[in-house]
Amino acid sequence: xxxxxxxxxxxxxxxxxxxxxxxxxxxxxxxxxxxxxxxxxxxxxxxxxxxxxxxxxxxxxxxxxxxxxxxxxxxxxxxxxxxxxxxxxxxxxxxxxxxxxxxxxxxxxxxxxxxxxxxxxxxxxxxxxxxxxxxxxxxxxxxxxxxxxxxxxxxxxxxxxxxxxxxxxxxxxxxxxxxxxxxxxxxxxxxxxxxxxxxxxxxxxxxxxxxxxxxxxxxxxxxxxxxxxxxxxxxxxxxxxxxxxxxxxxxxxxxxxxxxxxxxxxxxxxxxxxxxxxxxxxxxxxxxxxxxxxxxxxxxxxxxxxxxxxxxxxxxx
Amino acid sequence: xxxxxxxxxxxxxxxxxxxxxxxxxxxxxxxxxxxxxxxxxxxxxxxxxxxxxxxxxxxxxxxxxxxxxxxxxxxxxxxxxxxxxxxxxxxxxxxxxxxxxxxxxxxxxxxxxxxxxxxxxxxxxxxxxxxxxxxxxxxxxxxxxxxxxxxxxxxxxxxxxxxxxxxxxxxxxxxxxxxxxxxxxxxxxxxxxxxxxxxxxxxxxxxxxxxxxxxxxxxxxxxxxxxxxxxxxxxxxxxxxxxxxxxxxxxxxxxx
Numbered sequence: 001x002x003x004x005x006x007x008x009x010x011x012x013x014x015x016x017x018x019x020x021x022x023x024x025x026x027x028x029x030x031x032x033x034x035x036x037x038x039x040x041x042x043x044x045x046x047x048x049x050x051x052x053x054x055x056x057x058x059x060x061x062x063x064x065x066x067x068x069x070x071x072x073x074x075x076x077x078x079x080x081x082x083x084x085x086x087x088x089x090x091x092x093x094x095x096x097x098x099x100x101x102x103x104x105x106x107x108x109x110x111x112x113x114x115x116x117x118x119x120x121x122x123x124x125x126x127x128x129x130x131x132x133x134x135x136x137x138x139x140x141x142x143x144x145x146x147x148x149x150x151x152x153x154x155x156x157x158x159x160x161x162x163x164x165x166x167x168x169x170x171x172x173x174x175x176x177x178x179x180x181x182x183x184x185x186x187x188x189x190x191x192x193x194x195x196x197x198x199x200x201x202x203x204x205x206x207x208x209x210x211x212x213x214x215x216x217x218x219x220x221x222x223x224x225x226x227x228x229x230x231x232x233x234x235x236x237x238x239x240x241x242x243x244x245x246x247x248x249x250x251x252x253x254x255x256x257x258x259x260x261x262x263x264x265x266x267x268x269x270x271x272x273x274x275x276x277x278x279x280x281x282x283x284x285x286x287x288x289x290x291x292x293x294x295x296x297x298x299x300x301x302x303x304x305x306x307x308x309x310x311x312x313x314x315x316x317x
Numbered sequence: 318x319x320x321x322x323x324x325x326x327x328x329x330x331x332x333x334x335x336x337x338x339x340x341x342x343x344x345x346x347x348x349x350x351x352x353x354x355x356x357x358x359x360x361x362x363x364x365x366x367x368x369x370x371x372x373x374x375x376x377x378x379x380x381x382x383x384x385x386x387x388x389x390x391x392x393x394x395x396x397x398x399x400x401x402x403x404x405x406x407x408x409x410x411x412x413x414x415x416x417x418x419x420x421x422x423x424x425x426x427x428x429x430x431x432x433x434x435x436x437x438x439x440x441x442x443x444x445x446x447x448x449x450x451x452x453x454x455x456x457x458x459x460x461x462x463x464x465x466x467x468x469x470x471x472x473x474x475x476x477x478x479x480x481x482x483x484x485x486x487x488x489x490x491x492x493x494x495x496x497x498x499x500x501x502x503x504x505x506x507x508x509x510x511x512x513x514x515x516x517x518x519x520x521x522x523x524x525x526x527x528x529x530x531x532x533x534x535x536x537x538x539x540x541x542x543x544x545x546x547x548x549x550x551x552x553x554x555x556x557x558x559x560x561x562x563x564x565x566x567x568x569x570x571x572x573x
Contacts, residue, residue, distance in 0.1 A: 174430045178422065179428070189412065189483075192404055193487070308414070311416065313416070313422070313454075
């Protein structure tokens, strides 16, 4: 397998898993208005859950890494467990924002949750192997030829994206999508016409978290490892940028935004020449571009590349 | 007493403080079924605060609110709304990112499309109900002379149009008792006369209205009973024509 072919596979898997995550965040933030800056924690929950489900007990590999659990579960079961873990963590994050917090305070509360979660995992080594993270996470089809295995995996991610998108659209279109957008625009007015804001928010947190969990599980299985460095809070900002650039609340727009940010910008900077006296500058440039793009879009095109569609009910007129 | 004869809303000794200010200071009144009751008084009298407490937007510091004889004191807005008590806001609050007609559609009661079954089964479960709601929303927009604004984003509407959208949205919930906070503010004189006629027709169909209103002419024309508030207390109660001549009302409120 050539290097380029391998790189293409990597990009496709990254794009697929980033899409799942960006859709989930868009459902929470773009559609429902919950600025969930702890979204990355649902992705981490999916990844770690997948890892401890598919790995055997720590003793089976000579205690070379420490973690709770270890169940030798098959791939589909472990992914579903990851999805479930993402949903549960999504609800727990959502609970922090229920106390009638204004949106900006809510965002800060959630950012703190994100930092706390990472700190706990890093500090408590017996829980999930701390700072070093988990390795040797099993991937499916490991008995196949590596090239076939990787392409099969791209297929699995593609199927997951199709399922994820179909489910997502059930929430973002039709009467429920309209109700969620109403909650986003004015939660008091929504309550005044009988909408139960708490229930709606928690349902959305569960659905968005499930997408995050799927993203994390599929990514961990592909990479074979997962550590706190992979889910710093800045990763949420990358997804947030994809949502803002693509078009808040627009599923198609956010899909485009994910491609632009996750692939064109964050992978594109890898092709810049390495600057010898400043290792890591390329990666930092990626973040600088991200921040700049966010500001420019908020200033000049707040509706994003492909804005939310205006539904037409006007009928005859 | 049977429920039908009983007032639809009874407010008993309601109290609401803001720090040391007694914005609502022991207010009691009732609203009869199928009538329009006006709540008037000078600025700062506590009318909007009273409405906010009755409508579940603010928790009370004392007193009781009875809806159809049931104690609903301090219940959250969405639960009151589902029981048929729906309110509008002093500053019109619309869903800016939704179109005018969507603002109405979102308020349709008990939508199948919002249920778990509606989400997983999809359109075939809710299409018919949604179609009926669209029909009703179009009729209402037409009655308010806003059918050409149906597909306009609510954030782009004028102040008066936003207020009209809010009133229509409240009506879409099929309420029993509607609390309206200055529904005529910002409306053209002709539209506000139309709205008065509409309110009278709605009450003859069984709706009950409690409205805070500054235009005393409007109150005079449509309210069968008027409650006058000043400094958090009830000053007088009766028909507008009688109240206009009362000394204490004139003192509190320079009647135009």
